[in-house]
Amino acid sequence: MAExxxxxxxxxxxxxxxxxxxxxxxWLFIAADSATFGAILFAYGxxxxxxxxxxxxxxxxxxxxxxxxxxxxxxxxxLTMLAAVAAAQRGDTAKTVRWMGITALLGATFAALHLRExxxxxxxxxxxxxxxxxxxxxxxxxxxxxxxxxxxHVTCGVLAILVIALLVRRGKLTAGHVETxxxxxxxxxxxxxxxxxxxxxxNAR
Amino acid sequence: xxxxxxxxxxxxxxxGAEVLLAYAHLRTxxxxxxxxxxxxxxxxxxxxxxxxxxxxxxxxxxWLIPVLLFVFLLMxxxxxxxxxxxxxxxx
Numbered sequence: 001m002a003e004x005x006x007x008x009x010x011x012x013x014x015x016x017x018x019x020x021x022x023x024x025x026x027w028l029f030i031a032a033d034s035a036t037f038g039a040i041l042f043a044y045g046x047x048x049x050x051x052x053x054x055x056x057x058x059x060x061x062x063x064x065x066x067x068x069x070x071x072x073x074x075x076x077x078x079l080t081m082l083a084a085v086a087a088a089q090r091g092d093t094a095k096t097v098r099w100m101g102i103t104a105l106l107g108a109t110f111a112a113l114h115l116r117e118x119x120x121x122x123x124x125x126x127x128x129x130x131x132x133x134x135x136x137x138x139x140x141x142x143x144x145x146x147x148x149x150x151x152x153h154v155t156c157g158v159l160a161i162l163v164i165a166l167l168v169r170r171g172k173l174t175a176g177h178v179e180t181x182x183x184x185x186x187x188x189x190x191x192x193x194x195x196x197x198x199x200x201x202x203n204a205r
Numbered sequence: 206x207x208x209x210x211x212x213x214x215x216x217x218x219x220x221g222a223e224v225l226l227a228y229a230h231l232r233t234x235x236x237x238x239x240x241x242x243x244x245x246x247x248x249x250x251x252x253x254x255x256x257x258x259x260x261x262x263x264x265x266x267x268w269l270i271p272v273l274l275f276v277f278l279l280m281x282x283x284x285x286x287x288x289x290x291x292x293x294x295x296x
């Protein structure tokens with residue numbers, strides 16, 4: 001860590017948090033992005049409380065069960081990302097790349113499950129402005145808004161993990177980069193820990 | 206890695222508890238409070254162990270988390286209007 005602090009501050013001034021600049025930058029991004037997700041979840045809550053005819057469309061099968069599988073996949077991807085960080089810190093490039101590949105695969109699985117659910121809902125007549133069950137159309141707007149923002153983060157995360165893994169394999173990046181990518185990935189996982197109960201379980205039939 | 210695996214198992218158990226809670230036929234407010242409490246425990250465990258906040262200088266957490274909580278506190282100003290809308294529609 002001492003080496004990284006010196007690298008980040010060539011003048012010799014110590015980082016106030018004892019971490020690399022890139023790690024501090026990703027923490028700042030996470031704080032800002034938490035506020036973004038907080039705002040969209042608060043908007044969802046506002047519309048839900050204020051709507052006269054809120055819809056609870058999710059049956060246990062397939063929607064809630066699909067959500068449970070997605071949650072397990074995402075949580076497991078956090079574990080594999082931790083394995084990648086541990087391997088990177090040991091200097092084991094092959095294992096780092098392998099664990100990052102597995103993490104990206106799990107992230108892609110999550111995205112595929114999510115898109116499958118979306119397309120099933122489109123097929124049933126749902127859209128951001130339409131509710132085929134006859135209740136408030138705001139359900140579609142909030143559901144696709146919240147889950148769409150999260151899905152965008154997952155997609156960006158998968159791409160970032162693949163690019164970082166490639167550069168680690170070529171020896172161009174270090175364990176610090178893997179750890180920073182991991183922080184972003186865990187954040188995406190943590191956001192889902194709020195989206196799943198608030199958007200899925202609160203709307204279970 | 207052993208600690209991480211234990212945290213991962215704990216998080217899976219909490220997800221299971223959330224699903225059970227969702228089908229326990231609770232009032233909406235009670236269900237929301239229960240699910241939010243469990244989600245906060247999950248987020249805390251994720252922050253401390255997966256994101257290594259437990260192993261960083263305490264200053265980092267003290268610098269980030271209170272500011273974020275303050276932002277969420279400010280967002281709470283919208284609830285009175287949401288409840289006003291709910292009251293307008295009657296019982």
